[in-house]
Amino acid sequence: MEKPRLPDTPFWVEPESVDPHRLKLTPDESHHLLHVHRAKPGTPFEAIDGNGILYECVLESVERRAAVGRIVGRREGAGELPRPIEMIVGLPEWRGVEQVVEHAVPLGVTSLDFASCERSVRGALGPQRVARLIRIARAALKQSRRTRLPSITSSRTVQAALGVLGSGERFMADPAGTPFTAGAIGAPQAPIQLAVGPPGGFSDAERRILLDGGFSPISMGPSRLTTETAALALVSVARNSM
Amino acid sequence: MEKPRLPDTPFWVEPESVDPHRLKLTPDESHHLLHVHRAKPGTPFEAIDGNGILYECVLESVERRAAVGRIVGRREGAGELPRPIEMIVGLPEWRGVEQVVEHAVPLGVTSLDFASCERSVRGALGPQRVARLIRIARAALKQSRRTRLPSITSSRTVQAALGVLGSGERFMADPAGTPFTAGAIGAPQAPIQLAVGPPGGFSDAERRILLDGGFSPISMGPSRLTTETAALALVSVARNSM
Numbered sequence: 420m421e422k423p424r425l426p427d428t429p430f431w432v433e434p435e436s437v438d439p440h441r442l443k444l445t446p447d448e449s450h451h452l453l454h455v456h457r458a459k460p461g462t463p464f465e466a467i468d469g470n471g472i473l474y475e476c477v478l479e480s481v482e483r484r485a486a487v488g489r490i491v492g493r494r495e496g497a498g499e500l501p502r503p504i505e506m507i508v509g510l511p512e513w514r515g516v517e518q519v520v521e522h523a524v525p526l527g528v529t530s531l532d533f534a535s536c537e538r539s540v541r542g543a544l545g546p547q548r549v550a551r552l553i554r555i556a557r558a559a560l561k562q563s564r565r566t567r568l569p570s571i572t573s574s575r576t577v578q579a580a581l582g583v584l585g586s587g588e589r590f591m592a593d594p595a596g597t598p599f600t601a602g603a604i605g606a607p608q609a610p611i612q613l614a615v616g617p618p619g620g621f622s623d624a625e626r627r628i629l630l631d632g633g634f635s636p637i638s639m640g641p642s643r644l645t646t647e648t649a650a651l652a653l654v655s656v657a658r659n660s661m
Numbered sequence: 662m663e664k665p666r667l668p669d670t671p672f673w674v675e676p677e678s679v680d681p682h683r684l685k686l687t688p689d690e691s692h693h694l695l696h697v698h699r700a701k702p703g704t705p706f707e708a709i710d711g712n713g714i715l716y717e718c719v720l721e722s723v724e725r726r727a728a729v730g731r732i733v734g735r736r737e738g739a740g741e742l743p744r745p746i747e748m749i750v751g752l753p754e755w756r757g758v759e760q761v762v763e764h765a766v767p768l769g770v771t772s773l774d775f776a777s778c779e780r781s782v783r784g785a786l787g788p789q790r791v792a793r794l795i796r797i798a799r800a801a802l803k804q805s806r807r808t809r810l811p812s813i814t815s816s817r818t819v820q821a822a823l824g825v826l827g828s829g830e831r832f833m834a835d836p837a838g839t840p841f842t843a844g845a846i847g848a849p850q851a852p853i854q855l856a857v858g859p860p861g862g863f864s865d866a867e868r869r870i871l872l873d874g875g876f877s878p879i880s881m882g883p884s885r886l887t888t889e890t891a892a893l894a895l896v897s898v899a900r901n902s903m
Contacts, residue, residue: 497882518760527882563884592846599901630797639898640769642805648764651890655897658882659841 426456428561429465429473430486437468442476442488449486452478455476464488469568473497498565501661503529503610504654505587507580508571509617510539513548518647520571521553525563526654529610530570534580538619544573553631577625579612581632587612589634590657592649593626596636599656611657615650663691668698670803671707671715672728679710684718691728694720706730709803711810715739740807743903745771745852746896747829751859752781752815753888755790760889762797762813767805768896771852772812773798776822780861784866786815819856819867823874829854831876832899834891835868838878841898853899857892 423505444452444466452458458478466488468473472495476488484628496600508519523531531552535543538632541563544552552571574580590599614621614634630636639649673688686694686708694700700720708716708730714737718730750761752775765773773794777785786794794813802810818820831850832841856863856876863871872878881891 500883522893523887525890526886526894527884563886565884635841641742642767642769642807644767644805648767648893649894651764652768652897655894656901659894659898659901 424527426452426464429467429564429566431557432466432468432474434468434470437465437474437490440490441479442468442490443482444486444488445481446484447639449481451488453481458486463491467566469557469560469566471496473564478529483602488531492591494566495502496561496566499567500527500658502608504657505530505532505584505585505612506650506654507534507574507577507584507614508650509534509536509577509615509621509646510541511618512540515618515645515647516544516548516552517555517597518644519650520552521559522651523654524556524559524569525565526567526651527565527658528569528654529567530572531570532574532580534574534577535626536577536617536624538618539617543575544554549573554649577621577628584612585610589614589629589632590637590653591621591626591629591634592616592639592644592653593636594620594638596638598640599637599660613650613653613657615646615653668694668700670708671709671806671808673799673803674708674710674716676710676712679716679732680888682707682732683721684710684716684732685724686728686730688726691723691726694728695723695726700728701777708888709808711799711802711808713741713809715806715808730821736808738808740805741809742769742900744850745829746899747772747774747778747826747852747854748892748896749774749816749819749826749856751776751778751819751857751863751888751893752783752786753860754782757860757887757889758786758790758794759797761892762794764796764893765896766798766801767807768893769807769900770811770896771809772814774814774816774822774825776819778817778859778867779864781859785817791815819863819870823870826854827852828872831856831871831874832879832895833863833868833871833876834858834881834886834895835878836862836880838880840882841879841895841902855892855895855899857888857895860888 436443460479475492479489589612591614678685717734721731831854833856
């Protein structure tokens with residue numbers, strides 16, 4: 420008989436289904452563990468609830484089709500970068516939004532705010548769109564073996580996006596900027612906060628708001644990048660400088 | 662009457678349609694210039710032929726529906742990085758291949774070789790697939806205002822991909838590596854050569870071939886990245902260190 424392949428991707432568990440010693444997977448995830456991976460009592464697996472902990476578990480029982488795991492280990496911050504990366508992305512078309520979530524979550528962003536800008540062709544994303552992005556983010560979190568689910572929001576304006584941001588070290592993609600250098604990042608604990616304009620770029624007024632808010636302009640090189648490519652490149656260089 | 666918006670993206674011209682003083686756009690591009698942008702004799706536009714020069718032109722005439730431009734300026738290497746970036750990407754599924762081309766071309770890669778690896782689920786891409794990728798690359802080149810069309814190929818094996826590579830400074834994404842630092846790049850003229858494994862990673866034998874070929878292992882951080890995300894992140898940090 421072929422041996423079932425052990426899962427190398429953690430399973431999702433809702434935070435309210437985790438107690439100090441046991442956790443119970445969602446029905447979907449239970450099905451995957453029990454039927455795709457053919458887990459039996461005693462089979463080890465991993466689970467995440469999006470709060471920054473990787474739970475090492477052993478399958479204990481199945482209660483009404485839900486897999487119950489005994490928690491045998493906890494790894495705090497597994498898969499996470501040493502610092503938060505918070506990002507404001509000027510709202511592009513929908514396909515671009517999905518691509519940013521798909522790639523930026525594995526790269527370690529801790530928050531993404533798709534802000535509707537003066538040059539965005541549409542207003543802020545509604546709750547259904549945001550819910551869909553959160554599902555994409557959750558799948559990306561599991562695949563990338565991260566443990567902390569990023570916040571995903573969509574502000575009505577750049578000013579509104581800035582209003583909900585705490586303090587941090589701030590950088591914006593800007594044709595008039597200087598290249599990003601590792602030395603640009605100082606305080607080792609503060610969040611890194613990044614901003615990238617929508618297709619067509621930030622308006623002069625938006626750019627002024629960001630500069631006044633302390634965002635240092637960073638050049639993204641000699642070619643012209645789309646919003647989504649610039650977002651991924653900026654996260655990549657920021658994470659590499661930690 | 663509304664003023665036609667002047668094109669801010671260069672038009673494509675086949676290299677054989679460029680002579681020292683004039684160039685003639687393809688029928689598609691001519692249609693775009695003449696009918697979408699409603700250009701008249703005297704209207705300025707830019708054109709690229711993929712050989713590293715941005716041609717500044719003025720529309721001179723229309724010959725059998727083809728726009729003929731007088732060349733009034735040439736910008737050598739416009740939109741190009743100071744050094745070539747040559748990349749071997751372990752062949753992922755098709756959607757991943759398209760995403761790599763779509764983002765890596767604006768970021769400045771000069772060659773992409775999608776090598777079929779031991780863990781790739783399919784063999785090397787056929788000529789029709791490669792032709793489609795070249796069309797995507799051409800569109801990305803124009804949008805990003807680069808001027809040198811990257812080479813796109815698909816080798817049968819990692820060894821074959823290495824066989825056609827010239828000399829350069831070599832880095833591979835590898836979980837056992839160290840972070841990429843700007844200091845890692847020495848000789849200012851040599852191409853930077855990057856390698857990223859297919860889904861599931863390079864096999865031990867492939868990894869050994871790359872290490873023996875002088876590729877330094879580079880860590881891509883604490884999370885697990887897909888082939889396409891890793892490729893974009895590695896290009897991003899390499900280009901930022903020039």
